[in-house]
Amino acid sequence: MSSASAPRHAFRLGADTLEIGIMALLLVASFSFFALMAPGFLSAVNVRSMAVQLPELGLLSLAMLVPIISGGLNLAVTFTANIAGLTTAWLVQNALGDAGVIGIVAGIGAGLGVGSAAGFLIGVIVARVGAHPILVSLGAMIFLQGLGEFLTRGGGISGMPAGFQWLGSGTLIGIPIPMLIFLMSAGGLAYFMQFTRTGFSIHMIGSNLRATEYSGIDVRRVLIVLYTLSGLLAAIAGMVMLARFNSVRVGHGESYLLITVLACFLAGANPFGGFGRVLPLVLGLMSLQVIASGMNLMGASQHLATAVWGAFLIVVMTLRMPFLKRS
Amino acid sequence: MDDIALRAERVSKVFGQSRVLDDVSFELRRGEVLCLAGENGCGKSTLIKILNGVYTPEAGAAFSFGNADAVSRITPHDARALGIHVIWQDLALFPHLSVAENIVFDDYVASPFRPLSRRAARHEAREVIERLGVPLDPDARVEDLSIARRQLVAICRVLRAGARIVFMDEPTASLTRNEVQTLLEITRSLSAQGISIVFVSHRLAEVLAVCQRVTVLRNGALVGTYPTEGMTQTRLSQLMTGRELTLTPRHAACSGEPVLELRHLSRTGEFEDVSLTLHRGEILGLTGLLGAGRTELAHVLFGMNRPTTGELRKNGKPLKMRSNRDAIRNGIAYVSEDRLHLGLVQNQSINMNTAVTVLDELEQPRGFLAPRRLRELTAEWIRRLGTKVSDAELAVSSLSGGNQQRIVLAKWLATKPDVLILDCPTVGVDVGAKAGIFEIIRQLADEGMSIILISDEAGEIWMNSDRVVVLKAGRVSRELAPNATTEASLEEIINA
Numbered sequence: 015m016s017s018a019s020a021p022r023h024a025f026r027l028g029a030d031t032l033e034i035g036i037m038a039l040l041l042v043a044s045f046s047f048f049a050l051m052a053p054g055f056l057s058a059v060n061v062r063s064m065a066v067q068l069p070e071l072g073l074l075s076l077a078m079l080v081p082i083i084s085g086g087l088n089l090a091v092t093f094t095a096n097i098a099g100l101t102t103a104w105l106v107q108n109a110l111g112d113a114g115v116i117g118i119v120a121g122i123g124a125g126l127g128v129g130s131a132a133g134f135l136i137g138v139i140v141a142r143v144g145a146h147p148i149l150v151s152l153g154a155m156i157f158l159q160g161l162g163e164f165l166t167r168g169g170g171i172s173g174m175p176a177g178f179q180w181l182g183s184g185t186l187i188g189i190p191i192p193m194l195i196f197l198m199s200a201g202g203l204a205y206f207m208q209f210t211r212t213g214f215s216i217h218m219i220g221s222n223l224r225a226t227e228y229s230g231i232d233v234r235r236v237l238i239v240l241y242t243l244s245g246l247l248a249a250i251a252g253m254v255m256l257a258r259f260n261s262v263r264v265g266h267g268e269s270y271l272l273i274t275v276l277a278c279f280l281a282g283a284n285p286f287g288g289f290g291r292v293l294p295l296v297l298g299l300m301s302l303q304v305i306a307s308g309m310n311l312m313g314a315s316q317h318l319a320t321a322v323w324g325a326f327l328i329v330v331m332t333l334r335m336p337f338l339k340r341s
Numbered sequence: 342m343d344d345i346a347l348r349a350e351r352v353s354k355v356f357g358q359s360r361v362l363d364d365v366s367f368e369l370r371r372g373e374v375l376c377l378a379g380e381n382g383c384g385k386s387t388l389i390k391i392l393n394g395v396y397t398p399e400a401g402a403a404f405s406f407g408n409a410d411a412v413s414r415i416t417p418h419d420a421r422a423l424g425i426h427v428i429w430q431d432l433a434l435f436p437h438l439s440v441a442e443n444i445v446f447d448d449y450v451a452s453p454f455r456p457l458s459r460r461a462a463r464h465e466a467r468e469v470i471e472r473l474g475v476p477l478d479p480d481a482r483v484e485d486l487s488i489a490r491r492q493l494v495a496i497c498r499v500l501r502a503g504a505r506i507v508f509m510d511e512p513t514a515s516l517t518r519n520e521v522q523t524l525l526e527i528t529r530s531l532s533a534q535g536i537s538i539v540f541v542s543h544r545l546a547e548v549l550a551v552c553q554r555v556t557v558l559r560n561g562a563l564v565g566t567y568p569t570e571g572m573t574q575t576r577l578s579q580l581m582t583g584r585e586l587t588l589t590p591r592h593a594a595c596s597g598e599p600v601l602e603l604r605h606l607s608r609t610g611e612f613e614d615v616s617l618t619l620h621r622g623e624i625l626g627l628t629g630l631l632g633a634g635r636t637e638l639a640h641v642l643f644g645m646n647r648p649t650t651g652e653l654r655k656n657g658k659p660l661k662m663r664s665n666r667d668a669i670r671n672g673i674a675y676v677s678e679d680r681l682h683l684g685l686v687q688n689q690s691i692n693m694n695t696a697v698t699v700l701d702e703l704e705q706p707r708g709f710l711a712p713r714r715l716r717e718l719t720a721e722w723i724r725r726l727g728t729k730v731s732d733a734e735l736a737v738s739s740l741s742g743g744n745q746q747r748i749v750l751a752k753w754l755a756t757k758p759d760v761l762i763l764d765c766p767t768v769g770v771d772v773g774a775k776a777g778i779f780e781i782i783r784q785l786a787d788e789g790m791s792i793i794l795i796s797d798e799a800g801e802i803w804m805n806s807d808r809v810v811v812l813k814a815g816r817v818s819r820e821l822a823p824n825a826t827t828e829a830s831l832e833e834i835i836n837a
Binding site: 213228 | 668
C-alpha cells in the first residue's frame with residue numbers, strides 16, 4: 015500500500031467518464047443502426063417527432079434521478095405530473111381564462127407550485143418520520159391518483175388556449191419547445207447536483223445518511239429540498255404533457271413510471287444511492303427514444319420496443335460489471 | 342509439542358505489479374497458539390488465504406502436514422479435509438438463523454438434500470457448546486446476540502466441522518475487556534485439545550498474553566518467528582514496523598484557562614452528574630469500560646443529544662445546542678469511534694469526505710461550490726497530516742485504517758475547532774500509524790487545542806493524557822494525573 019503511489023494526474027478511467035462513454039456509445043450505435051436500417055429515420059419529420067416525444071419521459075426521469083442518488087425513490091412522479099397538469103388546466107379554463115398570457119403564466123405557476131408541494135410533503139415525511147421513501151412515495155402516489163380521479167370523476171380536461179399549446183408544438187430557433195425545456199432542466203439539474211452544497215449533500219446522504227449527519231449536514235433540510243425538486247421536475251413534465259396533448263387525465267403517462275427507473279439505472283445510477291449523473295441519463299434517454307422511433311419506422315410494434323429497452327438494461331449492466339468490480 | 346501441524350515454505354504471491362508475499366516460510370505446531378503479526382498490508386491476509394485455499398501461490402511453494410508428502414498448493418478441498426478453518430472478522434454467520442442452525446450449517450452444505458431436523462440440530466449443537474463450555478442458547482437467533490457471543494458461535498461452528506487448525510482474524514477488535522479474557526481462555530482450552538490456532542491481532546498485549554510464538558511479517562517478507570517469552574510490546578512493534586517508535590509519556594502539567602466546563606451534566610439512562618473542566622491545550626483522557634457512558638457523554642458534548650439536567654459552558658458562557666451543527670459552530674469537533682459507519686462516507690471520494698464539514702466556507706457567491714477549491718483544501722490537509730493518498734478522487738474506503746483516520750482528523754481540523762473529542766481514535770489502526778496519529782494529536786494540543794481522548798486502552802491513555810478521568814456506570818469514579826500512577830495501576834483502576 016505504501017509502495018508505488020501513482021502520479022497525481024495519471025490516466026484513470028473515472029466512473030463518470032465510463033458511464034458517459036457507455037451511453038454515448040449506445041447512442042451512436044443505435045442511431046447508426048436505425049439510420050441505415052429504418053427508412054426515413056433521418057427525415058426531418060422523424061427527428062422532430064423524436065425531439066417532441068423524448069422530453070416527457072426525460073423530465074420524469076430527471077425527477078426520479080434526484081431521489082435515486084439520495085438512496086431513495088419517488089414513485090409519485092407520474093401522478094404528481096398529472097395533478098400539476100390538472101391544476102393548470104382547470105385554472106386556465108375556469109378562473110384565469112380571460113387573463114390571456116398572464117393567466118397562462120399564473121396557471122403554470124400554480125401547477126408547478128402544486129407539484130412542488132406534493133414533493134415537499136413526501137420530503138417532510140421522509141425527513142421527519144424516517145420512513146423509507148419507497149413507502150412514503152407509494153402512499154403519496156396512490157393518494158394523488160385517488161384524489162385526482164375523485165376530482166375529475168375519472169374524466170379529463172381538454173382544450174387549452176393556443177398560447178399554451180405552443181409550448182407543446184412550437185419551436186424556438188428550430189428546436190421544439192419541449193426539447194428546449196428538457197435540456198434546460200437537465201442542464202440546471204446537472205449544475206445543481208455537481209456544483210452546489212445541496213447537490214453535494216444529496217450524494218453524501220445517498221451513500222451514508224448517518225455519517226453525513228455526523229458531519230454537520232442538515233440532512234432533513236436536504237431531504238425536503240430534494241423531494242421538492244423532484245416534485246417540481248415532475249410538474250414541469252406535467253406541463254409539457256398538457257401542452258402536447260392539449261388535455262390531461264389522471265393516469266396519463268402512468269406506464270412511464272418504471273421506465274424512468276430503468277433509464278436511471280441504465281445510465282449508471284447506483285441502486286443503493288450515492289452515485290448517478292445527469293449527462294449519461296440524457297444520452298441514455300436519447301438512445302431509448304432512437305430505439306423506439308426506429309423500430310416504429312421499421313414496422314415493429316411499440317410493445318416490442320419496450321421489450322428491447324428491458325433487454326438493453328440487462329446487456330448494459332452485464333457489460334458494466336467488470337469495470338465496477340475493478341474499481 | 343514439536344509435532345508440526347502445518348509447514349509452508351517459499352510462499353510468494355504477486356498481484357499485478359506488486360509482490361505482496363515474498364518467499365515466506367511458516368510453521369505451525371500441533372496445539373500451539375501462534376500469532377501472525379504485522380502492519381496492515383504486510384501480507385498477513387494473503388498468507389492466510391493461501392493457506393486456506395482461496396489464493397493459489399506462485400510456483401515453487403511447498404506445503405506439508407505432519408508426515409504426508411509436500412504439495413505445491415492447498416486447494417479449498419484440501420483445506421477442508423485437513424480441518425483448516427478461518428474465522429474472519431465479520432464471522433460470516435447467518436444472522437436470521439438460530440445458534441444451532443449456524444453451528445451445524447456445514448452438514449447441510451455437505452449433503453444439500455438432507456432434511457433439516459431442528460431437534461437433531463439442537464442436539465448436535467448442544468454437544469459442541471458443552472464441549473467448549475460456553476453459555477450459549479442453541480435456540481437464540483444469532484442477530485440477537487452480542488458480538489462476543491456471535492464469536493463463540495463461529496468457534497463452535499468450526500469445531501463442529503472438525504477444525505484442527507483455526508485462523509482467527511482480529512477476534513478481539515470489538516470485544517470488551519472481560520469478553521477478551523473469556524476468548525483468550527477459550528483459545529487456551531482449544532490448544533489444550535490439540536487444535537492449532539493462529540491469532541491475528543493489533544493489540545500486542547493480548548498477543549503476548551495468549552501466544553507461545555509470534556511470526557512477524559513486514560512488507561510481504563518474513564521478519565522472523567520468535568518465542569513470546571521475554572518479548573516486549575516495544576520490541577514487537579519495532580519488528581513489525583522496522584522503526585523505533587519513541588514516544589515518551591506526555592504528562593504535561595497544564596494550567597491553561599478553562600475552555601469547556603461540564604456542570605452536573607446528566608442524561609437519563611446514560612450518565613449522571615458528570616462535572617469536568619477541560620483546559621486550553623490539554624489532553625484529557627476519558628476512560629472506563631465499554632458502556633460506562635463515555636461515548637454517550639461525547640454525543641452530548643457534540644450536540645447530537647440533549648442533556649437531561651446540568652449545564653455546559655464554553656469559554657465561560659453557557660452553551661445550549663440543538664444539533665451537532667451548533668457544536669461545530671461553537672468550535673467542537675467529534676471523531677467517532679465508528680469510522681466505518683459514522684466517521685466517513687466510505688463510498689464517496691476522499692475529496693468529498695474532507696470537505697463535507699466546511700461546505701459553507703467553500704461556497705462562493707450564488708451558491709457555487711468550486712471543485713478546484715475543494716481539491717485544494719483536501720490536498721492541503723493531506724500534506725499537513727502526512728496522509729498517503731494516490732488520488733483524492735478515489736473512494737475513501739480505498740485507504741488503510743490509519744490513512745482513513747487522518748482524513749477524519751482532516752475533515753474536523755478544517756472546521757478549526759478549539760475542542761476536539763476523539764472517541765477511540767486508533768481502533769483498527771496498526772502500530773506504526775497509531776504512533777503517527779498520536780504525534781498529530783500531541784502537536785495539536787501543543788498548539789493550544791483542547792482534546793478529550795476517549796479510549797479503553799490504558800496504555801494509550803496513560804501515555805498521551807495530561808489528566809485522566811475514569812467513568813464507571815455513568816459516573817466519574819476517579820480523576821488522576823498519569824504521573825501519579827503507572828500504566829499497570831491505571832489498567833487496574835479501569836477494570837476494578
